[in-house]
Amino acid sequence: MKIKRLAVVIMALTILAVTAVSVYAAGDVASAVESTWTTARGQIKTVVNNVVFPVLDLILAVFFFVKLGSAYFDYRKSGQFEWTAPAILFACLVFVLTAPTYLWSILGM
Secondary structure (H helix, E strand, O other): OHHHHHHHHHHHHHHHHHHHHHHHHOOOHHHHHHHHHHHHHHHHHHHHHHHHHHHHHHHHHHHHHHHHHHHHHHHHHHOOOOOHHHHHHHHHHHHHHHHHHHHHHHHOO
């Protein structure tokens, strides 16, 4: 019984010693993260400006025109035009279209 406990303790200490070495091998983690961020910041900004915002613009534009068309057909049917949903989609579209001009200054990039 004592041998099994001793073997478990020795094994746990060995695993702890092996994994603790890799923790100290990293050095200054904060400076590594900061340097990685400064290197990747330009690439992230380029991807967001050239991929993310145009995709959001396209999706919102399609939803806006579909909702505008369906609101028009509802107007033809009932005689009352519902402005709420097209107005909200238009405001979101304008917000996303203008976001790249001020977003990066807010984030400090």
